[in-house]
């Protein structure tokens with residue numbers, strides 16, 4: 001559905017050599033900084049900075065206003081199209097390759113650009129030190145450059161504080177001052193990605209003045225911590241218009257607790273760091289930096305029932321490390337200490353009822369976390385998927401309706417994300433309505449035209465199925481019903497939320513290559529394989545990573561007490577046995593180093609193959625091994641765990657419950673981790689295990705097959721043991737070989753441990769692949 005380039009009259013030609021643009025624009029006169037305080041004059045110089053800004057923006061770095069953003073976005077699209085981005089499946093690989101090459105070039109240009117800016121800055125500051133820059137009595141700045149006297153600012157407040165420094169958004173959202181402000185439209189617009197890189201802009205007429213040019217504010221604005229809060233302090237010498245603006249900021253901090261400390265800190269840091277930004281290297285994502293909003297029903301460490309929570313907690317941080325501006329949106333099931341109410345209220349219709357929503361926000365590790373609060377989510381902390389089918393459906397309707405509008409309404413660091421250069425990452429069926437709402441409510445009506453959605457399949461077994469009548473609950477135009485209708489042998493004709501999300505999302509990802517393949521089969525697709533095969537062109541497998549801070553034996557906070565210890569590759573031979581002994585002691589098992597300790601952690605359901613372990617228990621006990629199982633889920637399987645423990649008190653422990661601490665301790669203290677999952681889209685526990693020198697024994701499916709290369713005793717290669725069908729005898733056979741190696745071949749065992757621990761399992765790799773998908777979605781037209 002590529003639209004022709006000709007339909008965008010302001011678009012540059014796809015083959016325009018942007019390096020020339022940069023060169024010519026950057027080689028314009030040196031007024032760049034000098035006129036930062038003279039917008040009118042600056043305007044006359046027409047376009048020096050604007051051009052540079054446009055370029056930076058097209059390179060994805062800057063946060064130009066809407067028109068520029070469109071320019072940048074469309075320019076990139078044009079480039080994408082010129083590279084064949086919309087030419088269909090065959091060309092896609094080439095397009096990607098070309099795109100990467102292009103990005104590298106742009107990156108090099110950016111570096112060049114930044115270097116030139118830095119040089120100019122030095123020059124300007126040397127001129128500054130010769131000239132006079134001080135506030136006049138009337139609160140106006142007068143800069144007397146050595147070579148130019150026409151530099152009085154007639155209205156400095158408009159110049160760089162913004163005409164109204166506390167502008168209410170159309171819908172009540174309050175923004176911190178000093179961000180972009182369009183005099184023409186009187187709307188504060190959210191910047192594109194790159195906000196954290198200090199390219200904030202305020203508009204005056206047709207000119208854009210970057211915050212870099214607002215350097216004088218640094219002379220006056222400081223932050224100090226008082227009573228645990230960040231406060232902006234202003235020396236007496238501060239001009240009145242700046243004082244007003246800063247007071248407003250302070251007011252906002254008090255009024256808008258939600259954005260309090262971290263946001264203001266972030267904002268001021270950005271201003272303060274402007275200078276040093278020049279010396280920093282450009283973002284890893286280079287020209288691809290964008291705004292990313294990951295939307296999920298759970299997110300560690302706030303709320304987690306399984307692997308989805310882990311991914312929602314760690315992928316965004318990895319994307320932020322690449323330079324993207326990243327937000328996570330989650331329901332607020334409980335009080336998440338760090339987050340504050342941003343003071344915005346919205347009403348959404350859910351099944352005919354008006355439901356009020358408020359937003360809480362915090363900023364951690366480079367990521368904005370926004371929690372959607374409503375009576376429908378409260379008090380569900382212990383059972384977030386609780387209630388009947390319709391209850392859950394209604395909650396997800398509310399969540400998705402609210403989440404899709406977060407970029408408009410919820411300021412983070414003072415500024416909303418906006419809908420340009422934005423990609424949503426929805427996860428599993430719970431948020432599969434988001435791509436549908438994005439299309440039906442907005443894009444079908446010419447809104448959010450530059451917003452894209454990616455849907456990630458973590459587990460196809462849960463699809464949001466119901467009778468066709470459920471369609472009335474999702475509040476969509478009648479013709480949308482076809483997206484939801486699915487007829488399969490299992491459910492007959494039914495309503496299927498995942499199906500609609502998969503069809504509507506711009507790109508679809510699943511969490512391993514193996515699972516991507518399985519999803520296309522009738523056995524693995526659970527009724528959705530037809531749709532997945534049809535949309536193969538937009539579908540890709542990316543293996544999950546792990547959070548190297550949370551799941552790292554060297555840093556693990558759960559290994560610092562009760563006899564446990566942190567350990568590394570160097571201290572593996574002492575640290576791990578110590579953790580094993582501590583675990584045995586904590587669980588009341590005989591403390592014996594020579595007895596192999598086998599762990600299992602997971603949701604207790606059919607997927608995880610707990611019943612296979614049950615059948616193998618007599619054999620395991622007969623091997624004089626110890627087994628510890630941690631899990632919650634199906635009541636019958638929970639009961640089974642308790643029963644195992646009662647029957648084999650010397651060897652088996654069944655811990656029914658959800659304990660993050662125990663999960664970490666079992667991962668560190670066990671010798672072997674057992675994962676006989678019937679299907680496993682990716683699996684995180686085997687990754688954690690390998691990072692801790694714990695050897696996995698797994699059923700070779702999905703992500704388990706992708707990540708656990710079988711041990712080869714002849715080559716001394718591989719990472720663990722696999723078995724090829726969900727069968728107790730196969731499990732026993734693999735586990736038998738594992739135990740033999742553990743007991744008889746110590747060197748091989750250590751090799752397995754070390755290979756596991758030295759892999760790069762971090763999210764950084766996966767985040768790069770996600771970025772490719774986000775870029776592909778962005779160029780999807």
Ligand SMILES: Nc1ncnc2c1ncn2[C@@H]1O[C@H](COP(=O)(O)OP(=O)(O)O[C@H]2O[C@H](CO)[C@@H](O)[C@H](O)[C@H]2O)[C@@H](O)[C@H]1O
Nearest residue numbers: 306307308458602631657658659660663680681682683684
């Ligand atoms: N009782 C308990 N106490 C404490 N912690 C517990 C626990 N039970 C499970 N956990 C933790 O929950 C997470 C489970 O992650 P998994 O990836 O193994 O499975 P899950 O099936 O939930 O995730 C789905 O999504 C993820 C993410 O994409 C895929 O890897 C996976 O294959 C797919 O099924 C791990 O962090 C584990 O430690």
